[in-house]
Amino acid sequence: MAKKMSAIVLAAVMSVTLLAGCGSKGTDTAAPADSSAAQTTENQESTDAGTAGEEGLIPITFSRAQDSLMETDIFARMEGASYEDNLWTDLIAERLGYDVKYLWIASSADLQTQKFNAAMAAGTIPDIVCVNKTDLKQLVEAGLVVDLKPYFDEYASDFVKDLIAAGGDAAIQACTYDGVQYGIPYVDCDIETAQMLWLRQDWMDELGLKAPETLDELKSILKAFQDHAGSGGTGLALSSDIYGNNFDIKGWCNAYGAYPKYWIDDGSGNLVYGSTTPEMKEALGSLAALFQEGLIDPEFYVNDNDKAKEALVNGKCGAMYGYHAGSLWPLQDVVDADPEADWRPYALPVKNAGDTIRPGIHMCTANWYAVSKDCAHPEALIEMLNLYCEKVLDPELNEYAVYANPGDGLEGVWRLTPVTINSPNKNQVTAKAIEEPLKTGDPGDLTGEQYSMWEYSYKAQNGDTQLWGWNRVFGADGSQQLLMSYQNDSNVELVYDQFFGAPGEVMTTKKTTLDDMLDQVFIKIIAGQEPLESFDSVVEQWKTAGGQDMTDEVNEWYASSK
Template identity: 30%
Template sequence: MKRTKLLTASLVLAFALGACSSGSTGESGSTDSSGKTDSGKSANLTSDDLAYGKYKEPVTLNIGFKIPDDKLKDGDTNDNNIASRYFESITNIKVVHSWEAKGDDAFKQKVNLAIASDDLPDAVVVDRNQLRKLIDNDMLEDLTGALDQYGSKLVKDIYNSTDGRALADATYDGKLYGLPNVAIEADAPSLLWVRQDWLDKLKLPAPKTIDDVEAIAQAFATQDPDGNGKNDTVGLTGDKQVVYGQKPNPNGFDSIFSAYHAFPKNWIKDADGNVIYGSITPENKEALTKLADWYKRGLIDKQFALYKETQEPIVANKTGLFFGPWWMPYWPLADSVTNDTKAEWHAYPAPADASGKFVTHMAPVTDRYIVVRKGYEHPEAAVKMLNVFTRYERRQDTSEEAKKLDNYAAETGVHIRNFYPFDLLLDYADAVVKRYNDVQQALKGSVDPNTFDPDTKLVYDFTVLDNENPKKNMDAWKPANAYAFGGKVLAETDMEKVYSVFYGMTRTMETKWATLEKLENETFLKIIVGDLPISAFDDFVTKWKQLGGEQITKEVAEIANKE
């Protein structure tokens, strides 16, 4: 594997901002890839003139496409529909599907086959491991200059919101080999969601510590918080996966582990700077001991590992305590409130660690990349397409043509984003916190909400609507409460954020990781539910190393230390 060097955040920032500040508005008219107007005369163009400029002559871009479930109107196809015609009208880029695949697994297999046969389409979306293989086999175009010259201010600003991490993640030996997606940073922390009406009824304080979570779980399981006279509520509920490790969903126990400074499923560095797998550190044993004790005492839902769908006790309002990300009001809490209009859910940054700090693992800032095959004549075409669909996705195209897309989506239920040429979305890394703060300022009268971008204005409008008529409109309740509670915690909590030093797949992982993951998941779950003693954790660590974990750790350390 070739030696890799990541761009530093400062270099990436300087590179990305350079094109934004250069040039002045030139002649009107569409531009070709050399920066000339349709009259053929050279022009001093700004970055966005080139970013959204239309090719003078048609350009064909062959791609691999993931087939969505959406049903188009009669006559429209996956590669000829209202969305593709909109993009082509703006760019003069004709997108042709070299091949199509239904579903994530089939798409991944198609990409792997294209790599193995050295038969890439002009551009395609790949994952982290596929990107590394393509770079190692010298199959990709360097996109550094293309993004520098043709990237829109919007796209560059979004990349800059990651402090350089997104572009650095796709940069090797000083060259940018992919256009990365950008994940919202807020999606990583797992917060404690509590039925506030139950908490108030039982006169319990807001949770802060492990002991507080324990006390609330015990009260919710034994003191009839819903007042129906039956002993049918549970304490803390969970998921049979135990922890998610990166981006959480409902019911993971990630935050319990983080409170003990354990970070399972993440690659971290120990006190001596050595790379180590987070699931085998001694701190995990402390977290598992606590969870096993809670389960034995009935503070954790005895059925949590048996549910067909993890959200069942939440939706049925049999629990008032679970962990999940900031967006839980969208799902499953909307269903909880629909089933019980008395339900009031609040989010808390709990439990804190022994020093009182809320600690959380973070997710990778990116995990997919648009790449361009080496030798393609117009690598900037992929950049220009990213500019156009990102502008639409971020609600910054107010043209009549864009409104037609919105109307079509509203009338048919078709998700326009499913027909973007690439399944790759960008949003500001701090989008949730920024929208929360902006909405709060507007509610106080400090900011005119009419100055907001469309996404923030929509959150504001829904918040006002829900404040005026609580729970009368669930479409308004979802974002209003996600931001009012989840967004509030993220904006106002000083968190200790722990990033994994590696997210990819090594050679040994390709053959042994599935076995190691199964061992880990089963051991953690069995310890919690009492099928194994806590001493089984030590046996797990020994076995994990013997079955390939030790070799994998060496491989991860070699890669992480080079980067």
């Protein structure tokens, strides 16, 4: 896979950039390394990076952590491919004139963190990194990265600009310090953090039940489901991970205006921790009452998610709060065990009839690209993002079957490129695009991922239960349709977590301990092992142990971010 000679001409006429890689702690999230190459590169610390590139190309430096699946999934199926020599590096050379190099490929995520921290301390980071909020703040404070907004404004394609805009203002604000934008967000989909209620639709139909609008109506359904399940039946699935994506309490709490682990404006311009509000106390009291009525597994507090799933798979439970991909896991396992089972997502029930539905939303973006101050041409990062979007995401220009997922057992080829980006609203766009083709059975001009999701959903509609979960994400009455209704329904108000800055000193050192202090008591309150009044005392303990200091720290950031 030698670099093509045409790249020499291109390199001669372009002003090009030394680049670096992407991912948390300076890694490239797209492509891990094979073990032998990783160890060699780790020991030699990139003998060629920074020198003249292959065949006159401009060398661009990256770092990354090893992913053991790459050896079997990619390299074993692509003869001669390596991290620095593959179809993506060929494309980058031909189109942009860059020679992809890695300063190091760490054999583990922990070692990658160590090596990146050492590089930060020495001021010798790779030219382009993809880091979390905390690392970005440290890079900014050390003066190691550059303002990217001028380069983004000038070089980003319209497609990339629209894609970043779809990630929301918070993702940009999170990488902006003193008015300077030091990052390009690896945007993710905030709306997909919203909770929904998943119910066994075959039981709903069999029992003649309708969609619950209130918690009382949901409680009636839980009782009916429990009776239907027979001996050992339970009402609402819950696990000891009370804030997970599935089997959690967030959706129930939202009905009371409670947003655990979110920072919420208290109405006076200050932020309060959602786990400590009066609304949270009320929500816990109602969950305790549900537990006392036998509508929550009596051993939920010792059950992890896999254990909680057993009641669903065994036909003893038909309700859970979850997120948009709940149909892929754990609910696909239920259908695998019982092909007659069917589940549907429903909007969150409210406390009282007529209340506005207020799902909690938080910024899902967790990583940002940044460019080293020593990078001669920071615009090269934007050029590589443009190229990735063209080949993988653009509905008109993509070559998905070449550069993303060729098929026939070769999947995830997109991981070979050192710079990738997400499309935050692509699932909603896909659900819209395949809606009519699913009715007609004709995919028309669908391509790439949209065609794949149509194919999976269409097969599921026609009896392939192994693909049932995909249809419940993208098909009619699926989770993406529900999320779009959250965005468009006048009776829905999305409530955002208002803190999206880098953690301060108190939050960094104490938040995990402070959360554990609250959560241990909350679980005991739900299980009837502590009285509801324990909420007040543990919140006071939380404040004294550092919660108030953390709140002050957050509000200092909040005031400066306005």
